[in-house]
Amino acid sequence: RRSGIKELLVATNLDREVLVKGWVRTRRGNKYVQFIALNDGSTIHNLQVVASAELFPEENLKDVATGASVAVRGTLVASQGKGQTVEIQALEITVLGKADPEEYPLQKKGHSLEFLREIAHLRPRTNTFGAVLRVRHALAFAVHEYFNKNGFYYVHTPIITGSDAEGAGQMFRVTTLAPEHPPRTADGSVDFSEDFFGKPTNLTVSGQLEGEIAAMALGKIYTFGPTFRAENSNTARHLAEFWMIEPEMAFYELEDNMDLAEDFLKSLVRYALAHCADDLQFLNDQYDKELLVRLNSVVETEFQRLTYTEAVEILKTAKQKFEFPVGWGTDLQSEHERYLVEKHFKKPVILTDYPKEVKSFYMKLNEDGRTVRAMDVLFPGIGEIIGGSQREEDYTKLITRMAEMHVPAEDLWWYLDLRKFGTAPHSGFGLGFERLVLFVTGMANIRDVIPFPRYPKNAAF
Numbered sequence: 001r002r003s004g005i006k007e008l009l010v011a012t013n014l015d016r017e018v019l020v021k022g023w024v025r026t027r028r029g030n031k032y033v034q035f036i037a038l039n040d041g042s043t044i045h046n047l048q049v050v051a052s053a054e055l056f057p058e059e060n061l062k063d064v065a066t067g068a069s070v071a072v073r074g075t076l077v078a079s080q081g082k083g084q085t086v087e088i089q090a091l092e093i094t095v096l097g098k099a100d101p102e103e104y105p106l107q108k109k110g111h112s113l114e115f116l117r118e119i120a121h122l123r124p125r126t127n128t129f130g131a132v133l134r135v136r137h138a139l140a141f142a143v144h145e146y147f148n149k150n151g152f153y154y155v156h157t158p159i160i161t162g163s164d165a166e167g168a169g170q171m172f173r174v175t176t177l178a179p180e181h182p183p184r185t186a187d188g189s190v191d192f193s194e195d196f197f198g199k200p201t202n203l204t205v206s207g208q209l210e211g212e213i214a215a216m217a218l219g220k221i222y223t224f225g226p227t228f229r230a231e232n233s234n235t236a237r238h239l240a241e242f243w244m245i246e247p248e249m250a251f252y253e254l255e256d257n258m259d260l261a262e263d264f265l266k267s268l269v270r271y272a273l274a275h276c277a278d279d280l281q282f283l284n285d286q287y288d289k290e291l292l293v294r295l296n297s298v299v300e301t302e303f304q305r306l307t308y309t310e311a312v313e314i315l316k317t318a319k320q321k322f323e324f325p326v327g328w329g330t331d332l333q334s335e336h337e338r339y340l341v342e343k344h345f346k347k348p349v350i351l352t353d354y355p356k357e358v359k360s361f362y363m364k365l366n367e368d369g370r371t372v373r374a375m376d377v378l379f380p381g382i383g384e385i386i387g388g389s390q391r392e393e394d395y396t397k398l399i400t401r402m403a404e405m406h407v408p409a410e411d412l413w414w415y416l417d418l419r420k421f422g423t424a425p426h427s428g429f430g431l432g433f434e435r436l437v438l439f440v441t442g443m444a445n446i447r448d449v450i451p452f453p454r455y456p457k458n459a460a461f
């Protein structure tokens with residue numbers, strides 16, 4: 001029976017025979033003994049395999065090279081070496097798959113993250129990406145656990161949709177039209193009415209609107225799936241394909257929404273600290289010496305809540321020079337958000353009540369007629385991590401906002417119906433999953449926290 005390396009490293013019953021399989025990270029040694037560092041992906045730590053020259057003359061080990069997969073049968077013993085408590089004295093080593101050192105790109109050390117992006121099929125085998133992918137997994141699991149514990153139902157919203165949930169026109173078109181001879185209208189232009197099921201369709205930018213349907217029936221729901229934005233942004237915070245978590249709750253007002261967002265984020269970070277200690281320690285030591293301090297502080301600190309209007313006043317009197325000017329009515333840039341979080345308050349910030357012009361059509365209009373019940377959660381090093389709002393539940397106000405913002409009512413008749421039949425106050429938000437993983441891992445670029453990043457000119461595989 002094969003043992004996993006993670007369990008063997010903490011095993012207390014020693015001096016027994018075990019079988020392990022994994023990939024060779026390094027092999028080093030002298031003419032008496034060779035040391036093989038073996039990793040099977042279950043943990044950041046390697047298991048040391050000791051191969052004595054009596055049993056394994058060095059020339060027999062030449063295929064036991066970095067990247068090769070091997071099976072090792074041997075005795076699990078206490079280790080004298082530093083950095084590990086156990087090791088395996090090898091009795092039998094079988095190479096399952098060779099990795100020619102002349103060709104295998106991941107040799108011992110020193111690959112840039114940019115280079116690793118070009119070999120997305122091999123980078124999961126590095127310490128860094130192993131750690132990031134395990135943390136990503138733990139956070140996804142924590143999302144489901146949190147909602148399940150708190151009475152939310154997981155709803156699967158569609159990826160192909162006929163509507164633009166954000167009304168921002170950033171959609172990828174989905175088409176079944178043959179590009180070489182698409183159907184044409186009388187004036188010669190492409191007839192998109194012949195598109196998918198006779199209707200133009202897109203990849204979803206957000207599951208929110210369908211989430212609202214479910215919340216108005218099940219009370220508290222969440223979605224967690226891929227979303228797409230056809231924006232040409234080449235930044236360290238944007239992807240064309242990212243995963244979003246969107247809770248939506250009937251009978252929640254903006255304060256309830258903020259309370260949930262804060263509790264949710266803290267509980268996810270707490271989960272990672274409790275369950276990914278080794279991986280986070282590695283990332284802390286390797287990339288970002290402040291990582292663990294920052295994660296622990298977010299869990300402890302009460303987030304700062306203030307309105308957009310108050311934030312603009314702070315920014316206007318800030319000593320720092322901004323590239324983009326600040327004025328009431330214009331959207332905040334990430335330099336402004338980061339100033340508030342990192343320089344002014346030095347903790348996470350929740351900004352509310354933005355001017356209606358800079359936010360989406362579905363947000364509830366305030367009494368003042370100028371601002372909406374929006375909330376953005378801003379995090380250190382990240383900027384906006386959550387965007388959400390209380391939704392407009394009044395039919396007449398909603399249809400007026402849609403007209404003002406040129407959102408076609410005929411596409412959203414079903415969304416308007418929710419305001420005709422048993423409407424109720426409700427709220428929700430979207431957490432960008434990769435921005436969360438970015439924050440928790442301390443990585444610098446969002447392209448390094450998703451296995452297969454999609455960004456302009458990059459979707460090879």
Ligand code: 4AD
Nearest residue numbers: 206208238239242246385386387388428429430432
């Ligand atoms: O602020 P956004 O656009 O809000 C919505 O989509 C709402 N429908 C959410 C809701 O209320 N249910 O996006 C929400 C979050 C952002 O705060 C950010 O974390 C992330 O999604 N996000 C992106 N992440 C990576 N790449 C992009 N291009 C992103 N755009 C948004």
Ligand code: MG
Nearest residue numbers: 376384386387
């Ligand atoms: Mg937003």
